[in-house]
Amino acid sequence: MAENRRTTLTLTDQDPAAVQADVLVLAATKDDGQVNLVADALPEETAGHVQSALTALGAEGGAEETTRLTGVPGVSAELVVVVGMPSGPASRTERLRRAAGVAARALGGKESAAFALGQSSTEEAVAVGSGAVLGAYTFAEHHGVGKAESAKPALGRAVVPGVPADDVETATAQARAVVDAVRYARDLVNTPPNLLYPESFAESVTERAAGSSVEVEVWDTERLQEERCGGILGVGQGSGRGPRLVTLRYEPEGAGKHLALVGKGITFDSGGLCIKPGASMVTMKMDMAGAAACAAAVVAIAELGLPVRVTAYLCLAENMLGELAQRPGDVVTMRDGRTVEIINTDAEGRLVMADGLALATEQGPDAIVDVATLTGACIIALGDRTMGVMGNDDALREQVVELGNEVGDTAWPLPLPEEIRPSLDTVVADLKHTGERSAGASVAATFLQEFVGKRGEGEEAEQIPWAHLDIAGPAFNEKTPWGYVPKGGTGAAVRTLVELARSYAR
Template structure:
């Protein structure tokens, strides 16, 4: 088995250059055509001049992902000074630029035991961003490396010492980082290892005392009328599960419900996917992974907000009992749905989760799902699509997502979409017109969000849908603090929302 070392975060208020470590990480940026060290590096004037001259000699540009290694810098205890680019321009906030720069540096320091990060971070937000970026950028998933690769796999950076990071802030950052890493681990795990039953087992094992966990097996799902999850999962020998996580701290006066799509493998069902499209379909449970991880982080941080999470788990396969186009299923709450395309299965399991969440009358419902390829076409690989029935909640989540680095963009839900879900054989069908596919899926989900009060005129519970089909899994080159593979988005957004609701 490969080295499973995980990067730890350490606080310090000492001068960075004086600390014993394998490397000191500083930042450089280009301003007015000249590349210069970012203030806050902690180097002496002589050492800074040496680094500055070396950067000029190497032709450094100070751009994103640029890493320059320098050795033998007088006045620096570490034998290696690693200079990482910090772009001066671009839409990202300074905190996010620092987070990405720290991540790029941490990746370059794979195999090292200890590094000190002094990138010019000044505010509490910037210090926390450097800490997050370092720990998340160092992430590797080597659990399944065998004899042939284990010896050559580089271990993660052992320890990231962050200048200006206090002990309390280090504890808080570690809680969030550990949650993101747990979500990444779940998504990266092969589907022959992670399926509904073992996914549920992992959550139960990790929950501890603060979070109560209830697991519904197929018999219980049938008893509870969850026809969406049962229909999707009936083609697999591995039965579906609903996992309900409850965190209810004393004094909480707000209740947040989270619903996550947990399709542990998506073959497309009878409407089978092309082979190439199935290769990454272990990641189709990224919504449930992020919801589970965020709930655990919220509990570990002790945030005074009640959270109930619904993880809707199934494997979408082509077995003897597989769901067919034309089938009609009865969802939680009694509404009937005509099945049109068995590869649009995510919205079916989510509908049961949304109906269940609504029964608790929470203050807000947020669902997270790798739901539509259409969202990738609209927004690309790195941007979360945000839709919902409440403009204030939708816009708050979009703002929080962009503040923490989970790039997001709000999309509308035009009224003309709903009639395309009409069918003469059931209450509605689960797909509509091909165009605006992300918004069609969100419109279907909205049908299962309950009302906040009694009577026909009552408004729906405030609800927001996050389509993470693009950013949940990176198939391309690592960048910033994002490795190849699972991203762990939008764990940090959900934690930030809980903080906001807790006041």
């Protein structure tokens, strides 16, 4: 089997033209029909040569466009690649990330590349470096003899010049922690479901956290029964591979706030007895992307040393059709003691998440955020690249949306209309887990909201702020790679969770 080649990241205070690298990556913009090289910090001779070449070659400076030049004077690199800077409503840092990712994808097999895209601050340099490393991501671990030798390896090293000397060490460490977390989440999502199942997922997370300040606890089937986690058990009982609940705890000294995360971890979703069409099952190894995001984010938060307490609950199960698979009409008892009537076994994610939310509530955190590939309805509403954000607290929901858009996890708020709740009523149990057909993303979130409780007791108890991230669209890219997003697992929501923890640390 082939091994994944990982691009390393180096930030430096060197001038772009002086960096020793195989390739120098520059950027071009299109303004009023004119393509202009972003020539900051370049020798005049170099900038003039490249600008003339772009004009002569008819470069358009658009997103996803790269132009290769050789024999460029004044630089040490043998090859210069000019990448078009994307336009649109995205922030400047996100445009830099995307441009760097496009260039990195075009440089597979190169040992090193310096990226000088006009970054003018440490924050922008980190964005360029992050985009380059994430754009160069490949998942070749399972390439066999037919593909291992011919597969195009990733870029070996990405160098980002122009960072103030005092910032280099800290900025490099922070950037590496976050991109490593995104890559880990991508790896988990891309791993075939015969290799990644609840037990092996738990083992991977335990290994990932080893040596860090993150404590990991794993509940197996027997412990889940003792702890009355009927939602997770019900979904997992149709599989020969039992469910797990993984709890990660990061509790640094001096932490002032407590953030709880809950991740959906359906390692494969057949739909259960309400079986999915065959074509819809092909990508269902990605139905654990929420749990992957939470696990990756917690370890990154610990590596960054953020002074905030974080507890994550990974709700892991395989939704299969074994002889004990739960049936429509079954009633299960959840962690909080309430009973739920099962209507559609393909709406399993909200069941495992309900137990996780109940467990998170018991800890009385300052906020709960859950992440799940929960509904196809969210894809219908927002498309493949945007996560829907819902919740019971306007300020938290708006904060998550703002942070997501800042870091590149495109987000949009969705409502939880009050008229949806009555559709979850049933005469058989306390509630059922599906409701009206329309507004499916909001219906699922309304069910989840039922399991988010209050902090404190009696009249002084306060509702815990909660936000729900439906990443069904952006968690997995079935189409052509774009920006720094590869085909397959994307690592959606990891950066948002890290930034949210950073905001609580402040």
